[in-house]
Amino acid sequence: MKFREYEAKQIFRESGIPVPKSVLINSAEEAKPALEKVAEKVVLKAQVDVGGRGKAGGILPATAENISEVARDLFGKTIKGLSVEKILVEEALEISHEYYLSITIDRAKKMPLILFSSEGGVEIETLAKERPEALRRVYVDPSFVTLPDFIVRNVIGNAPKEIGKIVRDLFAVFRSKDAVLAEINPLVMTQKGILAADGKIILDDNSLTRQGISENRDLTPREAEAEKHGFSYVELDGDIGVIGNGAGLTMATLDIISHYHGKAANFLDVGGGAASDRVMYAVRLVASMPGVKVIVVNLLGGITRCDEVAKGIIEAGVPQPVIVRIAGTNEEEGRRLLQECGYVMSDTMDAAIRQAVEAVQ
Amino acid sequence: MIYAGKNTGILVQGATGSQGKFHINLMNAYAKQVGGTGVVAGMTPGKAGQEVFGVPVYNSVMDAAEEHEIGASVIFVPAGGCGDAIMEAADARIPTIVTITEHVPVHDIMRAVAYAGSRGSRVIGPNCPGMLVPDECKLGIIPANLCMKGDVGVVSRSGTLTYQVIAELTSAGLGQSGIIGIGGDAVIGQTFSEVVDEFHADGRTKTIVLIGEVGGSLEIDGARRALDLGMPIVSYIAGVSAPKEKRMGHAGAIVEGGEGDAASKIERLRGLDIPVATRPSEIPALIRSM
Numbered sequence: 001m002k003f004r005e006y007e008a009k010q011i012f013r014e015s016g017i018p019v020p021k022s023v024l025i026n027s028a029e030e031a032k033p034a035l036e037k038v039a040e041k042v043v044l045k046a047q048v049d050v051g052g053r054g055k056a057g058g059i060l061p062a063t064a065e066n067i068s069e070v071a072r073d074l075f076g077k078t079i080k081g082l083s084v085e086k087i088l089v090e091e092a093l094e095i096s097h098e099y100y101l102s103i104t105i106d107r108a109k110k111m112p113l114i115l116f117s118s119e120g121g122v123e124i125e126t127l128a129k130e131r132p133e134a135l136r137r138v139y140v141d142p143s144f145v146t147l148p149d150f151i152v153r154n155v156i157g158n159a160p161k162e163i164g165k166i167v168r169d170l171f172a173v174f175r176s177k178d179a180v181l182a183e184i185n186p187l188v189m190t191q192k193g194i195l196a197a198d199g200k201i202i203l204d205d206n207s208l209t210r211q212g213i214s215e216n217r218d219l220t221p222r223e224a225e226a227e228k229h230g231f232s233y234v235e236l237d238g239d240i241g242v243i244g245n246g247a248g249l250t251m252a253t254l255d256i257i258s259h260y261h262g263k264a265a266n267f268l269d270v271g272g273g274a275a276s277d278r279v280m281y282a283v284r285l286v287a288s289m290p291g292v293k294v295i296v297v298n299l300l301g302g303i304t305r306c307d308e309v310a311k312g313i314i315e316a317g318v319p320q321p322v323i324v325r326i327a328g329t330n331e332e333e334g335r336r337l338l339q340e341c342g343y344v345m346s347d348t349m350d351a352a353i354r355q356a357v358e359a360v361q
Numbered sequence: 362m363i364y365a366g367k368n369t370g371i372l373v374q375g376a377t378g379s380q381g382k383f384h385i386n387l388m389n390a391y392a393k394q395v396g397g398t399g400v401v402a403g404m405t406p407g408k409a410g411q412e413v414f415g416v417p418v419y420n421s422v423m424d425a426a427e428e429h430e431i432g433a434s435v436i437f438v439p440a441g442g443c444g445d446a447i448m449e450a451a452d453a454r455i456p457t458i459v460t461i462t463e464h465v466p467v468h469d470i471m472r473a474v475a476y477a478g479s480r481g482s483r484v485i486g487p488n489c490p491g492m493l494v495p496d497e498c499k500l501g502i503i504p505a506n507l508c509m510k511g512d513v514g515v516v517s518r519s520g521t522l523t524y525q526v527i528a529e530l531t532s533a534g535l536g537q538s539g540i541i542g543i544g545g546d547a548v549i550g551q552t553f554s555e556v557v558d559e560f561h562a563d564g565r566t567k568t569i570v571l572i573g574e575v576g577g578s579l580e581i582d583g584a585r586r587a588l589d590l591g592m593p594i595v596s597y598i599a600g601v602s603a604p605k606e607k608r609m610g611h612a613g614a615i616v617e618g619g620e621g622d623a624a625s626k627i628e629r630l631r632g633l634d635i636p637v638a639t640r641p642s643e644i645p646a647l648i649r650s651m
Contacts, residue, residue: 105547105548107577107579108577108579110474110549111471111475142471142472142475143472178466178468180467204467206440207466207467209441244521246519247519247545247574248518248520249520249522249599251522251575251599252522252599252640254602254603255599255639258601259639259640267603271463299521301504304521327504327528328504328506328507329387329504348642349641350642
């Protein structure tokens with residue numbers, strides 16, 4: 001789950017990382033009082049979760065004379081399809097130099113990786129490609145809870161020493177928040193010292209519970225509802241409902257639907273060890289999507305038991321035809337139950353999907 | 362031997378939960394069928410003295426290891442306790458640690474995998490179906506009725522998609538030397554490259570089937586490793602129709618802004634002259650054409 005800029009900055013502030021003065025506002029009326037608390041010259045930053053926000057008109061300068069007008073204008077905008085509901089009113093900075101600093105996870109090396117560049121303010125992907133020597137990469141042993149001095153020295157090189165403290169503090173944020181990314185871009189040198197001018201924190205979705213977060217707000221309401229039942233669910237725009245178990249098998253089901261020139265209505269992975277009531281809910285959820293004409297259930301039992309799956313499909317009792325392909329643990333019992341109730345069974349994945357595509361044509 | 366063999370004594374951590382019990386029974390049914398050792402001990406803190414299908418349960422991995430010869434552990438404990446369970450197994454110097462649990466926090470896994478490495482243990486998973494060496498041993502939840510002994514080595518990030526591929530291979534008369542599910546998360550223990558090394562060192566594998574997904578680039582590293590070792594390899598990558606920037610089940614299966622999407626991965630594999638199936642059902646024909 002992503003934290004927005006104002007949330008990331010609040011976390012930075014609490015962790016000792018210097019940030020510019022700012023106030024978060026929810027309406028244009030709050031703009032002028034906010035400016036009075038912050039500075040004479042400010043920038044208004046739309047709190048929307050998209051890249052390239054500045055270029056899309058989401059960051060605007062303002063003074064006491066025009067701030068109400070600028071705020072009204074920005075609240076009325078949609079930026080890359082997202083409406084502006086919160087604005088950060090932040091002091092305008094006189095920047096003499098920009099740096100880039102981030103901590104992420106290198107999945108191949110299975111280690112935290114710190115990236116630092118004294119040439120911030122550019123597209124970091126472009127810099128990494130064109131001048132890789134300008135981007136310092138330092139790996140951190142996963143057993144380190146805090147950073148040893150030598151790592152901090154290797155990260156900052158000849159850059160100002162006060163950045164070393166920020167590297168340490170950002171690593172503490174990365175660890176304590178179970179982050180998969182903690183980024184300051186840009187980290188800026190101003191007449192007031194070094195500040196985190198923009199920030200991004202992405203949490204590990206598997207750690208939300210222990211971070212005290214009950215809902216992943218990156219999900220649509222229906223996706224969030226599905227997640228409560230332990231499903232991974234994504235809505236698409238076709239007419240063939242899809243239920244699979246395991247991300248790989250469900251993705252392969254979608255791929256084969258495309259292969260036969262059909263269009264999937266959704267991706268729904270019921271997860272491991274699905275009990276009958278969860279399967280029932282999954283079938284009903286997919287059947288409730290407008291435009292679903294047929295449902296393919298493609299399940300291979302491992303930790304999932306075929307008899308439980310069969311009971312769930314039968315209990316769901318949805319109006320659309322359900323084409324079932326199940327194999328694996330307790331397969332015979334599952335097939336027997338479904339056949340007794342007259343469900344269409346397919347022996348292979350390809351055949352089940354072809355039948356479904358033919359059914360909607 | 363591919364991580365474990367017929368005579369490997371298996372410990373199950375999280376033995377008294379519903380999944381632990383269910384799969385101890387299935388693992389030992391397979392061990393009985395092939396004449397292997399199977400699960401010799403279970404472990405759940407506070408449950409010492411209990412039995413699960415005749416398997417004694419201990420309070421700690423150390424307690425179990427004092428009473429039994431243990432070559433591998435299979436972990437079914439809940440996600441929050443998984444990192445700890447891996448480290449406890451590694452602390453007792455269990456060589457192979459198979460972690461079935463999904464949704465394990467990534468920081469826990471990074472630390473546990475690194476610690477296991479420092480103790481000479483190898484971690485398979487998390488978020489994986491485990492492994493099965495036909496006619497020798499089953500560590501995890503791969504349905505044994507789908508498998509058949511042979512010389513095709515299967516290595517996969519997926520769970521059920523792996524079963525699909527095994528079913529296709531077996532029905533085409535192509536047996537397997539070993540089936541290793543390495544897990545779908547962003548950070549995992551054994552990667553494709555390491556499993557390729559294991560197949561190579563064991564010597565019974567003639568062709569490798571590498572099953573990948575969107576996200577990361579571990580598939581490419583593994584494919585290169587197989588080519589370096591002169592091992593024939595075919596591949597299948599799921600997710601060509603996955604919408605970008607959408608999470609499709611696995612933490613690892615996120616299309617990261619064009620990097621690691623299925624289409625570019627397939628292109629890179631084909632660039633290495635590796636045959637890539639467009640459907641799992643095409644894999645047997647690709648193997649025969651090698």
